[in-house]
Amino acid sequence: MSAPLSGLKVLDMGWLMVGPMSARYLTDLGAHTIKLESRKRRDPLRALGPFKDGKQGAERSLSYHMINAGKRSVALNIRKKAGRDVVLKLVEWADVLVESFSPGVIDEMGYSYEYLKSLNPRLIMVSTGILGRTGLFGRGTSGTGITGSAYAGATGLMGWPDRKPTGPHGPWTDSVAPRFVVSSILAALHRRKLTNSGCYIDVAQAECGLQFLLPAFLEFAANGIDPVRVGRAGSKLRSPSGAFRCQGDDRWIAIDASDQHDWISLKRVVGEALSDPAFDTIVGRLRQREAIEAALNAWTTPQEATRAEDVLQSAGVPAHVVSQAQDLVVDADLRHHNHYRKISDPEIGQAETTGPQFRLSLTPHVETRPAPRIGDATNEILKDVCGLSDQAIALLEGAGIVE
C-alpha cells in the first residue's frame, strides 16, 4: 500500500527545527523531500548535540538525524545567478516549499512567493519566522525557539517566583509550531485537489506557541489576572499533585492522586503516613497540602523511582518517573510503540533515531531512514530533478555554485 503522500515533492529550505521538522512529517508520510543546504553557512542544527558517541562533527548530530530523517540533500550557493536557476527548477518540481530564513530574506534573494507562484501556481509555500513576515517587528526578527518561547509567553510562565524565569526546556516553540505548519500544509493539499491552486502560508512560531497557552491568555483577557510563574508542579486545585523526590541524583516521580478513588489507592500503598482522617476529603487535602506532601516525600525519597512507579501504578495510582534521557531510551511504552528506529550511516555507523508519533492503520508511514550528509545527492538531484547534463554540473562546480 502506498504511503499517504507518496509522490509528493517537498523542497526543504529550512534550518534548525521548525521548517525541517515540518518537512520531516511530510517525508515520513511518503513525500520525496530535498533539503537545500549550504556548506559555507551550515544548518546550525548540525552543530547541536547529542553527537553519536560524543564526538562532534557536522555529520554526527543525532538532533540533525532526527529532524531530517529520510531527506536527500543538495548543497548549493543559492545567492548567485546560476544557483538561482537551479533553485527555480526545484521550485517548478516541488509541491511544497518550506523556508525559515529571517522573514523577508527569501524575497531579497529573489524567491518571493509572488514570483514563484508565476512559475508554479500549484506551489504551497510556507515561511516559518519567529514573528511572521508582517507587523512592526516581523521582518528582520531572527531567532530560535528560545526567543520564540519568550515572545509566546512560555518563558515567563516557567521558573520560580523568587528567581528569574528559566523558561521551558530548550527551544520549546520548535516542538509546537510544526504541528500548526503541517496541519496548514495538509489542509492546503486537500483544497488543492479541488481547486488546483497552491497558496502561501506565513507562520509565526510565537503565535503557534501561544495556542498551547490559551487558557493563561484568557485568564488575563477575561479575568484581568496576568498569570505568573509558580515553580512547583501540579494544579493548585489538586492535592496531592506534583513531583516528589526519589533515591539518587535528581530522581523524581510525578504523582497526581487528588481524585477520591486515586487517593484511596494511594493510601493503600503508602499506609500509616496518610491515615489522618483530615486528609480524606478534597478540601481537607487542599488544606493539608504541605503535610501530605511531606508524608509523600518521606515515602518516595528512599525509593528507586522506576520501582515506585511500578508499585503506584500497580495499585492504580497516577504516577510516572519524571523521565530523563536515560529513562526514555529504555522506556517500555516507547519501545512497544517501536518509536526507536535503527539507522545506519557511513559516518556514524549504527544509531537509533525516532519514528513518527502517530500511526495510520492502512497506509503506514515509510520506513525511517538516516538524515542526509551535506550534499549527498547533489549530482543526482541536478541530473534527475533539474535535468542538467554532466557538463552543466561541472560548470556549476567550477563556479562554486555546487558546494
Add this chain to the structure above:
Amino acid sequence: MLNNIRVLEISAPETMLGGQILGDLGADVVVIEPPHGAAGRRIEPFLDGVPGLDRSLTWHALNRNKRGITLNLESPDGRQILGSLAAKADIILEAGYDSRLDDLDSGVTADTIRCRITPFSRGGPKASYRATDLIHMAASGAPSLAGDPDRQPLFFPVPQAMMEAGAEAAVAALAGLVARDRLNISQTVELSERMAALLSSLSRAVTGGSGDALGKRGDDTGRVPNMYDCVDGFMLISISMNRSLVHLTKGAAEWVADEGLFPHELANIDWANFESLTTSGKTPASIMSDLVAAIKVACLSKTKAELTAIAHERGFMAAPVATMKDIHSSEQFRERGLFEEAQLAGDGRSVRVPLRFAQFSDYSIELRRQAPLFSQHTHEVLSEDVGLSSIEIQALFVHGVI
C-alpha cells in the same frame, strides 16, 4: 480550506485543540459531550474564579468554531444518533477506544477517518496506566531538563499534554484525510498522548542512546546567561557561538560598545573564530563574561519594549519575556492580525482571542463561532443534521439522553 469537511469530536481534554484546529481551517465541527458536560468544562481557570459548566476559560479557549451537543452514548438512542452523525462525518476525533462507535455497524463509518488518542500506546505495557496531564508530561522528558538544578523539575502551569495530543491529532487526522483524497482509502489514525508530549523534549529522546553526555537540568541556562533584568521585567538575549548565528552576537556586542559599556575593539573581533582567538590569547579569555556583564548593565535602565526595538534595529537575537498582559497589548501581534475581539459566550464581556495561528494568502482563520455553551446546539443538530422532530427531541431530553 476544509469547508467541505465534517468533523465529529467526542470531547475529551486531549481532543479539544485538535478539533479547534480543524474548525479554524474551515471544517464543520460538532462536539459531543455527555449530558453532565465534557471534562474540558471542568478545567481551570474559571471566569472570575467562579466555577460553572459555561465558565471554564480552558473550554472557551479550545472549542471555538465548533457546535456543541450533549448525548448519552450509553443509551440506545444516543448510539443511534451517534451512528447517524458518524455516517455523515469525514473525520471522527475521539479519545481512546470507548466511544461506543465500535459496536455500530462498521458500514456507517466506511468512508470516515477515525482519529483516536490513547493515554499511552495501545496494547503496550503502560496501556493500563492511570494518567493525568501531569503524568504524561512527566513521561515526556521535558520537565526533567527545565528549571533550576537545585530545585524540582518544572512543569508548565497550563496543562500541556492535552495540547500536544490535540495538535498532533490534527496532523494525524489530516494525514488520514489527504490519504483518502489521494488513495481513496479511509482508515484509523492513532496516537498516544504520551507520544505527542514526547516531542516537547525535542532531541532528548535520542540522547539516551547516543553515547554523548545525557544532559541535566540547568544546562539550558548554565553556559551563557540569557536572562536579563530590565525596568519592567526580563529580557532574553541569546549569545550564540554557533558559526551560522554568530553574526547576531556581534550585533549585541556592538550595541553595548556604543553604550560605552564594552570595548569597541572587542566588539569588532572576528566572532566566527571566537574560540580560536580566545584559545590563542588574541582576545581576553574573559570576553564572554565581560560581554554578559555589559549587557546586564545596559538592560537595567531600559524597558522590554525599548530593548526589543534596539535588538530589531541592530539585529541581535533577543526577545521580551512576555507576560500575557504584554501579549494582549502587543502591537506586533495586533498589527499582524492575530486577534479577534469577541463577546464571551454567555457572559457578554469583550475579550481578545488570539486565533490566527497562520496567515494564508487566500484564506483567513475566522472566529465563526464562540465555544459552545453547554448543550447549545443540541436541538439544532438533532433537528437539522439528524432529522429528528421537535417532539422526539423533547422526549430525548425528558429521558435524559440529551
